[in-house]
Amino acid sequence: MPLELADAIALPEGPEREYLWTLNFGPQHPATHTTLRLILTLEGETVVKAVPDIGYLHSGFEKLGEHLDYNQYVTIVDRKNYISPVANEIAWFAAVEKLMGIELTPRCKYLRVIFNELMRIHDHLLCCGAAALDLGGFTAFLYAFNQKEKIYDICERAAGQRFHPSYLRVGGLLADVDDTWINMVRAFIRDFPKAWNDIVRLLNRNRIFIERTKDIGVLSKEDAINLSCTGPIARASGVVRDLRKDEPYLAYRDFDFKVVCAREGDCYARYLVRMEEMLESCKIIHQAIENLPSGPVNVDANSKVTMPNQLSVYRSIEGLIHHFELIMSNRQWHTPVDEVYAAIESPNGELGYYVIADGSGVAYRTRTRPPSFIHFAIFPYLIVGHQVSDVVAVLGSLNIIAAELDR
Amino acid sequence: MTHEEILVKLRQKFGEVFTTSEFRDNRRIIVPAEHIYAVLEFLKEQCGFDMLAELGGADYLQYPNAQDRYGVWYVLVNTTTGIRLIVKTFANDPEPTLPSVFPLWKGADWMEREVYDMYGVIFDGHPDLRRILMPDEFTAFPLRKDYPMRGRGERHNFPVITRPES
Amino acid sequence: MALGGLSESVLVTQLDKLANWVRKNSLWPMPFATACCGIELMATGASRHDIARFGAEAMRFSPRQCDLMIVAGRVAMKMLPVLQRIWLQMPEPKWCISMGACASSGGVFDTYAVVQGIDRFIPVDVYVPGCPPRPEQLLQAVIDLQAKIQRTGTITGKEFQQQRLWPHPPKPLAVELPPAEKIVAPGDFASATRLQPDGRP
Numbered sequence: 001m002p003l004e005l006a007d008a009i010a011l012p013e014g015p016e017r018e019y020l021w022t023l024n025f026g027p028q029h030p031a032t033h034t035t036l037r038l039i040l041t042l043e044g045e046t047v048v049k050a051v052p053d054i055g056y057l058h059s060g061f062e063k064l065g066e067h068l069d070y071n072q073y074v075t076i077v078d079r080k081n082y083i084s085p086v087a088n089e090i091a092w093f094a095a096v097e098k099l100m101g102i103e104l105t106p107r108c109k110y111l112r113v114i115f116n117e118l119m120r121i122h123d124h125l126l127c128c129g130a131a132a133l134d135l136g137g138f139t140a141f142l143y144a145f146n147q148k149e150k151i152y153d154i155c156e157r158a159a160g161q162r163f164h165p166s167y168l169r170v171g172g173l174l175a176d177v178d179d180t181w182i183n184m185v186r187a188f189i190r191d192f193p194k195a196w197n198d199i200v201r202l203l204n205r206n207r208i209f210i211e212r213t214k215d216i217g218v219l220s221k222e223d224a225i226n227l228s229c230t231g232p233i234a235r236a237s238g239v240v241r242d243l244r245k246d247e248p249y250l251a252y253r254d255f256d257f258k259v260v261c262a263r264e265g266d267c268y269a270r271y272l273v274r275m276e277e278m279l280e281s282c283k284i285i286h287q288a289i290e291n292l293p294s295g296p297v298n299v300d301a302n303s304k305v306t307m308p309n310q311l312s313v314y315r316s317i318e319g320l321i322h323h324f325e326l327i328m329s330n331r332q333w334h335t336p337v338d339e340v341y342a343a344i345e346s347p348n349g350e351l352g353y354y355v356i357a358d359g360s361g362v363a364y365r366t367r368t369r370p371p372s373f374i375h376f377a378i379f380p381y382l383i384v385g386h387q388v389s390d391v392v393a394v395l396g397s398l399n400i401i402a403a404e405l406d407r
Numbered sequence: 408m409t410h411e412e413i414l415v416k417l418r419q420k421f422g423e424v425f426t427t428s429e430f431r432d433n434r435r436i437i438v439p440a441e442h443i444y445a446v447l448e449f450l451k452e453q454c455g456f457d458m459l460a461e462l463g464g465a466d467y468l469q470y471p472n473a474q475d476r477y478g479v480w481y482v483l484v485n486t487t488t489g490i491r492l493i494v495k496t497f498a499n500d501p502e503p504t505l506p507s508v509f510p511l512w513k514g515a516d517w518m519e520r521e522v523y524d525m526y527g528v529i530f531d532g533h534p535d536l537r538r539i540l541m542p543d544e545f546t547a548f549p550l551r552k553d554y555p556m557r558g559r560g561e562r563h564n565f566p567v568i569t570r571p572e573s
Numbered sequence: 574m575a576l577g578g579l580s581e582s583v584l585v586t587q588l589d590k591l592a593n594w595v596r597k598n599s600l601w602p603m604p605f606a607t608a609c610c611g612i613e614l615m616a617t618g619a620s621r622h623d624i625a626r627f628g629a630e631a632m633r634f635s636p637r638q639c640d641l642m643i644v645a646g647r648v649a650m651k652m653l654p655v656l657q658r659i660w661l662q663m664p665e666p667k668w669c670i671s672m673g674a675c676a677s678s679g680g681v682f683d684t685y686a687v688v689q690g691i692d693r694f695i696p697v698d699v700y701v702p703g704c705p706p707r708p709e710q711l712l713q714a715v716i717d718l719q720a721k722i723q724r725t726g727t728i729t730g731k732e733f734q735q736q737r738l739w740p741h742p743p744k745p746l747a748v749e750l751p752p753a754e755k756i757v758a759p760g761d762f763a764s765a766t767r768l769q770p771d772g773r774p
Contacts, residue, residue, distance in 0.1 A: 027655055028605060029634065035607050035652060055540035056652045057607055060684030062525075063549065063556050075681060082609035098431050126612070145619035152616075163613060163705050225458050225486055228514030239486060246489040337471060338430045341461070341482055341493060354463050354480065358471055367463040369482075377517040403608050406540055406649070541686070542651045549685050558685025562650050563693070568657055570696045570733050 019043055025391065027056045034402035036376070038391065045387045050380045054405055061407040065366030069332055070096050070170050073366065078164040080368065081404040083126050084119035086155070087346040089168040094249060095342035095353035096363075099335055102171050102305060106293040109251040111173060114185065114288050115158075116250070116344070117281040121192070122151045123347035123399070124232075124274040131271060131396030132203055135212050140202045147195050150188050157181045170333070171306040172298030185289050189282050196278060203271070213267035217382035217394040220265060227378045231349025231371055233398065236273045237265035243345035254291075255284045267397035305333060332361025339365075348372060348399060372404040408488065410434050413454050420449055435480075435493040443496045444506040447481060451511050456483035456492065459508065462518035464526045467497075468552040477503045477528050498528055507533040525550035593726040596640070596666065597719040600629040603639035603663065605656060608646030610673040610705040622708040627715050636662040641718070644697075645705075647675030648688045660695045665730050668722070670714050671697045674704045 026037035035056035041049040064076050077092045078085040090112050097104065104112075129144030152162040158177050159165035167174050203209045219229070224237040234241060242259040244252040260276040262269035298306040307326060312319030325331045335357040343352030349371030356365040375398050382394050414427060417436070425438040425446065438446045450456045461482040467473035475497030483492045498505050507530035508515045519530045520539040527548040530536060538545065545561065547554050606614050617624045624630050633639050636659045648656055660669070671691055674680035677700045679689035691697060698721060701714045725732045 027652065028659060034611055034646070055538075055542070056649060056655070057647070058540040058649050058651065059647055059682045059687045060549065060556070063684055064682070067556055079609055079681075082612060101431070142620050145616065146621070149616070149619075149621050162707065163609065223513075226513050228459050228461075228512065228518075230460075241486055241489075336430075339433075340430060341433055341480075341491075343460070350460060352461055352482070354461065354482075356465055356470070358469075364470060365465040367461075367465065369461040369463070373517060373521075374514060377514065554685070556684055562685060562688055565653050565688075565694050566657070567693065568660065568695050 020048060023388070027053075036400060036402055036405065038379075040383075040388070040391070042388060045389075047383050047386055047388060047391065050383050050391075052376060052379055054376065057402045057406040059403075059407065062366055062368065065363055067362065069329065069361045070363065073363070074166050074168060075164070078166055079403060080370070080407065081123075081346065081348065081351070081372070081401045082164070083401055084123040084347045085164050086115040086167060087119040087123075087344070087351065089166070090116055090250075091342070091344045091346060091351040092353055093168050093170060094344050095340055095355045096170055098342045099338070099340045099355055099357055100170070100305060100333065102299055102303070104171070104250075105296055105299060106251070107176075107295050108172050108297045108299075110288050110292050111177060111297065112168070113250050113252065113255070114285050115167065116346075117284045117288075118151050118154060118185075118188075120281045120347040121278050122148055124278050127396070127399040128199065128203075128271060128274055131213075131267075131393070132199075132209065134392040134396045135209060137202065137206070137209065140199050143195060143198050143202070147192060150184075150191075154181065154184050154188060157184055169298075169306060171303070172296075176297045182289060182292070185285065189285050189289070192282055193279065196275070200275060204275075210268060212390070212393050213271060213397065215264075216267045216386055216390045217397065218264070218266045219378065219382060223378075223381065224265070227381070228374050229349070229378060230374075231345065231347070232260075232273045232277060233270060233349065233375055233378075235260060236262045236269040238263045243343060243350060247343075249342075249344055251288070252284075255287050257284050267393050270397040329361065335359055335361075343369065346371065348401070348404070349375065368404075368407060370404045370407060372399070372401045373407075376400050376405055408454060408485075408490075410490065410492065413450075413492065416454065417446070417449065420453075421446060433493055434491070435495055437495045437497075440496050440498055440505055443494070444508065447483075447494060447508055447511060450483060450492070450494070455485045455487060458484040458486050459512035459514050459518075460484045460491070462508075462515055462522065464522040464528055464550075466526055466550065466552045475499055477526055479505060479522060479528060481508065503528045504531055505529070506531050507536075509533055524548070527551070589727050590723075592728040593723045596726060597722040598628040599631075600627075600641045600668075600715065600718070601631045601633050601639045602629055602641045602643050603634070603636055603659070604632050604643055604645065605659065606643075606645045607648060607652060608675065610645035610676070613705045613708055614643060614645045614672065614711065617708040617711045622712065624712065624715065627712065627719070629715050636660075637664065639663055640667050642667065642669045643672055643711075644669065644676045644691055645672040647673075647680060647682055648691055649686050650688060651686075653688050653691075653694060656691065657695060665733060666726070668698045668718055669696060670699045670701060670711075670718060672701045672711060672714070673706055674702060677702070680704055 020041050020043055023040045023042055025040055027035045037053040039051040039053060040047050061076055061080060065073050074089055077088045080088045125144040125148050129141040132140035155165045156162040158181055159167040159174055219237045221238040224234045224239050238261060240259060240261055245259055257280045260273050260280060262273050301308050308319040308322045313323045337357060337359045339356040341352055341354045343350045351371055352369035354367040355363050358364040383391060424442045425436045428435045459481060464477060464479045467476055467478055477498045479496055481494045505528060507519055517539060519533055520536060522528050523530060523536055524538045524540050525548060604614055616622060618630060642660060642663060671677045675682060676691050679687050699714045699718050701710050703710055
């Protein structure tokens with residue numbers, strides 16, 4: 001947006017216009033983490049109005065979804081919320097499997113749950129660490145990153161890629177996990193509470209951190225619902241809503257965990273909710289890894305939705321034909337000509353996919369319900385009346401991921 | 408309140424202006440564009456759908472047996488009971504227009520702007536209907552089915568900076 | 574600068590070496606982090622990989638203070654003018670690392686909104702492959718850039734006056750596929766045939 005146009009939007013008409021001035025914030029700014037832009041109208045140091053300008057990372061994800069088949073699109077989905085890639089994959093395949101009517105195997109469900117919760121820890125670590133970094137606490141960021149590296153290692157062991165695992169497939173997973181992986185997860189959840197405690201001791205009672213986050217960016221419960229907020233942001237405002245409990249998907253019915261909520265709805269409450277959620281996730285992972293069912297991870301090969309194993313492709317004609325049918329772009333899956341919406345509780349909130357299928361192996365339309373996009377829309381409501389330095393605190397507490405914001 | 412009760416209430420109020428459909432656990436009602444605002448308002452005020460979870464659009468240009476061009480869906484959630492309802496409506500060329508639901512749910516603000524940006528569906532009554540993701544000077548609507556995936560060369564349309572110049 | 578006028582006729586080899594040595598060991602990166610690669614860039618700076626071992630840990634977000642731009646992540650159409658402006662704001666001598674497949678070539682995002690390689694619009698010194706590259710790869714890129722600075726650098730910045738080390742900059746997209754064409758899926762033999770260099774199928 002050119003600045004004259006921004007001025008026209010940002011500044012009110014009338015005599016008070018003379019006392020206001022416009023500050024351009026971003027799109028290349030350390031506190032925006034990635035690429036987003038704010039046009040702030042200031043009176044002294046107080047923000048009178050904020051106009052977000054986004055789209056600096058718009059890459060046509062949804063258009064790509066109309067050209068790639070259901071399995072290929074997993075690589076693109078990964079790059080949507082790159083802080084919790086597997087959670088995106090789980091959401092995408094939740095929609096695709098609902099569309100095709102596939103019931104997963106118990107082992108696959110448990111593994112997906114473990115990955116979903118690992119991603120939740122991963123996302124919240126980055127969010128809390130980076131929020132602290134923006135407010136001047138570098139050490140918490142380093143502690144958080146240390147734990148993040150361990151989750152990267154776990155992903156790498158399972159899928160071969162540390163950052164974008166692309167681990168899920170229609171009806172199952174890329175490969176089963178091994179004992180080393182299970183021990184890595186066990187070691188992680190054994191050591192994690194200690195590292196968590198380190199971060200908590202650094203921040204929870206830190207005078208500077210509290211003063212800069214408490215009563216900043218307060219979101220009331222009614223506003224949270226009316227503005228479509230979900231996830232930790234809504235829960236920090238007192239909306240008791242967690243899709244893991246409300247609409248249990250995968251195997252969440254089997255686990256015992258609490259939904260963490262707060263009442264205040266300020267930046268500090270959002271931080272606390274995220275920190276507590278990590279421990280709950282640890283609990284879920286512990287229950288899941290100790291009760292991991294045996295058996296296959298993919299649905300039955302006869303259902304013709306998953307890839308056959310390598311041996312049967314090389315040794316039998318049925319396997320070869322099966323592989324060929326799934327790989328050839330004019331065959332692949334046969335889906336109902338209908339549309340479906342499915343959502344999961346991703347670390348950031350409700351992450352949904354609206355998939356329209358036209359019967360071929362490629363979706364006709366893949367619409368994402370991106371939590372970051374919806375959460376960034378509330379930013380102008382939160383920041384008005386606060387100081388310029390609070391912009392960073394509010395942005396950090398909303399956990400905006402630009403790739404998901406702009407898609 | 409279950410889906411059936413909601414449908415009964417809606418029928419009492421609006422008669423047979425809408426049709427229903429169902430797929431897996433998705434319950435949908437399809438409402439023509441002229442009644443969409445009234446139906447959504449009724450759903451919000453009388454049936455407790457206080458959250459608009461998602462608003463999105465699609466272009467049905469090449470869809471088998473499609474009659475209308477642009478579809479827009481509203482996924483409503485009742486946060487007390489947790490039930491979902493999908494309301495769908497359609498708009499057509501040359502000027503696809505729908506009423507804005509911003510007065511009902513403030514969360515619809517950016518989602519409607521995105522549908523406008525991607526499909527060119529105009530939301531009547533939206534306070535600030537501008538492009539949101541694409542640059543302001545962009546003229547096409549990129550998610551329409553007749554827009555090519557690689558664009559029309561807009562992505563190469565920039566000056567080149569070489570070493571000696573910089 | 575006094576040396577500036579002499580740069581055409583005088584060789585200052587030992588001084589060059591000294592300047593190169595100083596420059597290469599105190600690179601100040603400007604993290605132009607747009608997407609996923611930005612997180613790996615953060616990981617490179619964090620404790621396990623520790624970019625400080627190569628003297629490049631002083632990340633400055635103001636282009637005026639930097640001499641190495643690391644473009645991490647895809648650059649969308651709306652972002653490219655910003656990128657060019659920031660590049661022009663950086664003082665000489667300056668270098669650019671294009672981190673990741675998306676910055677170098679567009680990567681998987683062959684769509685209407687993504688610039689197919691930043692090297693079409695700004696000069697690039699080192700390309701890092703990967704999606705995203707591992708932190709080790711980025712460290713290797715920094716080491717490679719240090720070697721390049723030591724090898725080609727001059728105190729007067731003469732190397733920047735020449736076009737490039739190779740005779741011509743990258744061409745425009747070799748074959749711009751027809752707009753309506755779908756992505757070539759494996760096995761779609763009608764459209765997956767290799768294209769000839771002149772664009773004929």
